[in-house]
Amino acid sequence: MEDKLDIVTLLILVGVAAIWFGVDYLFTPKSYPNEPPVVPPTIPYFGHVIGLFWHGLPYLDKTSAKAKSPIYTLNMMSGKTYIVTSPELITSVNRNSKTLNFNPFIAELGSRLTNLDAPTMMIMNDNLVGQSGNHGWVSGLHDAANSSMAPGEGLDHMNGVMLDEAARHLQLLDEDPNGGTVDFFRWTRHLFTLCGTKAVYGPHNPFNLKPELEDAFWDFDNDLNMLLVNIMPSVFARKGHRGRQLLYKAFGEYFDNEHYIQSSALTKARFEAGVRNGVDNTNIVRLEVGSMIGVLVNTIPSAFWMFIHVFSDPFLLRDLRNEIRSTSVSVAQDERTGKTTKFLDVNSMKQRCTLLYSTSQEVFRMHSLGATVRTVLSDTILNNQYLLKKDSIVQIPTSVSHFAPSTWGDNVRDFQPRRFLKQQDPTDGKTKKSNIAAGFRPFGGGYHLCPGRHFASTEILSLTAMLILKYDIGPISGSWKDVPRPKQKSLATAVFNPEKDIRVKITKRKEEEDVAWGFSMK
Numbered sequence: 001m002e003d004k005l006d007i008v009t010l011l012i013l014v015g016v017a018a019i020w021f022g023v024d025y026l027f028t029p030k031s032y033p034n035e036p037p038v039v040p041p042t043i044p045y046f047g048h049v050i051g052l053f054w055h056g057l058p059y060l061d062k063t064s065a066k067a068k069s070p071i072y073t074l075n076m077m078s079g080k081t082y083i084v085t086s087p088e089l090i091t092s093v094n095r096n097s098k099t100l101n102f103n104p105f106i107a108e109l110g111s112r113l114t115n116l117d118a119p120t121m122m123i124m125n126d127n128l129v130g131q132s133g134n135h136g137w138v139s140g141l142h143d144a145a146n147s148s149m150a151p152g153e154g155l156d157h158m159n160g161v162m163l164d165e166a167a168r169h170l171q172l173l174d175e176d177p178n179g180g181t182v183d184f185f186r187w188t189r190h191l192f193t194l195c196g197t198k199a200v201y202g203p204h205n206p207f208n209l210k211p212e213l214e215d216a217f218w219d220f221d222n223d224l225n226m227l228l229v230n231i232m233p234s235v236f237a238r239k240g241h242r243g244r245q246l247l248y249k250a251f252g253e254y255f256d257n258e259h260y261i262q263s264s265a266l267t268k269a270r271f272e273a274g275v276r277n278g279v280d281n282t283n284i285v286r287l288e289v290g291s292m293i294g295v296l297v298n299t300i301p302s303a304f305w306m307f308i309h310v311f312s313d314p315f316l317l318r319d320l321r322n323e324i325r326s327t328s329v330s331v332a333q334d335e336r337t338g339k340t341t342k343f344l345d346v347n348s349m350k351q352r353c354t355l356l357y358s359t360s361q362e363v364f365r366m367h368s369l370g371a372t373v374r375t376v377l378s379d380t381i382l383n384n385q386y387l388l389k390k391d392s393i394v395q396i397p398t399s400v401s402h403f404a405p406s407t408w409g410d411n412v413r414d415f416q417p418r419r420f421l422k423q424q425d426p427t428d429g430k431t432k433k434s435n436i437a438a439g440f441r442p443f444g445g446g447y448h449l450c451p452g453r454h455f456a457s458t459e460i461l462s463l464t465a466m467l468i469l470k471y472d473i474g475p476i477s478g479s480w481k482d483v484p485r486p487k488q489k490s491l492a493t494a495v496f497n498p499e500k501d502i503r504v505k506i507t508k509r510k511e512e513e514d515v516a517w518g519f520s521m522k
Helices: 002-027 047-055 059-066 087-095 103-114 118-125 137-148 153-174 184-204 212-222 224-229 238-256 265-276 281-296 299-311 314-328 346-352 354-367 398-402 453-470
Strands: 071-076 079-084 181-183 329-333 340-345 371-376 380-382 386-388 393-397 471-475 503-508 516-520
Touching: 047 059, 047 071, 059 071, 059 079, 059 393, 059 398, 079 087, 087 380, 087 393, 103 118, 103 137, 103 224, 103 281, 103 371, 118 137, 137 153, 137 265, 153 184, 153 265, 153 453, 153 516, 181 184, 184 212, 184 265, 184 281, 184 299, 184 453, 184 503, 212 224, 212 238, 212 281, 224 238, 238 281, 265 281, 281 299, 299 314, 299 354, 299 453, 299 471, 314 329, 314 340, 314 346, 314 354, 314 453, 340 346, 340 453, 346 354, 346 453, 354 453, 393 398, 453 471, 453 516
Parallel strands: 079 393, 340 516
Antiparallel strands: 071 079, 181 503, 329 340, 371 393, 380 386, 471 503
């Protein structure tokens, strides 16, 4: 009897294997001459999809290590994804923005994350890649972000509001009866959530008026993977779905009451782009909630890792403090009271604090580990060599280019805060040329370069500089050895949160105890 069962089991297993490999043979996309070489999955047909969903973007580090080509193909069930890893080919992808385009991906992502209705999706897909001229909702949103967040009046206004909000929160920290003992990541998240959203949404910012929205947003963010799958989200992504609904309600009231009129140029331009293209308020609100991901989810962990790298290195902290003091601090004294106020000159800091800037770039290099995504709109020959087939996907994993020894040297795994200081050639005194530009992609690249990069950088640099000048920060445990590791939670994020929080004490420095501090943007 047992022998018969063993034979039946064996036959079932053979049958399942035959079906599995048959599906792989029949439905895996065929390869064409000159296409990038294929890296096969460990598990036929489903393997790469499972690997990416299970491991997240670090899975692409594993496949890139197996590949022997600067570009290779992953067959993702019935579709194809081309993975590009060399600076030369990354530059070529940027140059082919008409046929390798971001807009179809962002339209699909927006639809899944925010449940845009069918009529709105028709509007979104109209002239999606500018094939019929410079019009359409997606093109309007792209132009709105680029124009309102480029250096100029709109960006200056956002920076000013952000810095005022930051000053208010640091004053609350000074008045904290607990002496500034905080969970460091949660504290950073709270500070940047309110500073960033106040800058974008103005005096009627729902996050300021309804504190529960902060946790609602981060529940939404934590469940992004299941919300992207978009199968019964109220069941399989319950907290994220509930958080999203709370945000929809609050921002519905915000736009219905026309509070956007007192907001940033960015919010007004995005709202106007929706109205101009016939989108109703309900769906404008839904996409606006999805757009908050771009404002918050990568900036906050970037700031946290910046704080960690600076305050855990006493020599770097000393050098940064000296640099900022000597270049970017002004002092005013009230003649009547004799009280001293010091100001951090933000514009001077951005121009003259080269070590601070270099440190921030190294933080982005070490911690920005996402992937640039493009859709292949028509058959494209990349760099006169590789055929990319229409309707496939191109991905550029930042983690590969950011840790390539050929670009960064043998110390690529080490945090080097001076890595981005301009290096001079000793033979002629001129700045050395390098291929860092193509290999450094914390904000993407080409036509689709992140429009929020100026605001995010100013926010991170300004708050880091103020903490350096005003406070000492140290872990309650007494040692920075307990710093948690980054851990990816969502495929939609490029900079990963810490796997756990760290408890720290933030103490005003003795020489600054009787000094008031503020930000200046002269």
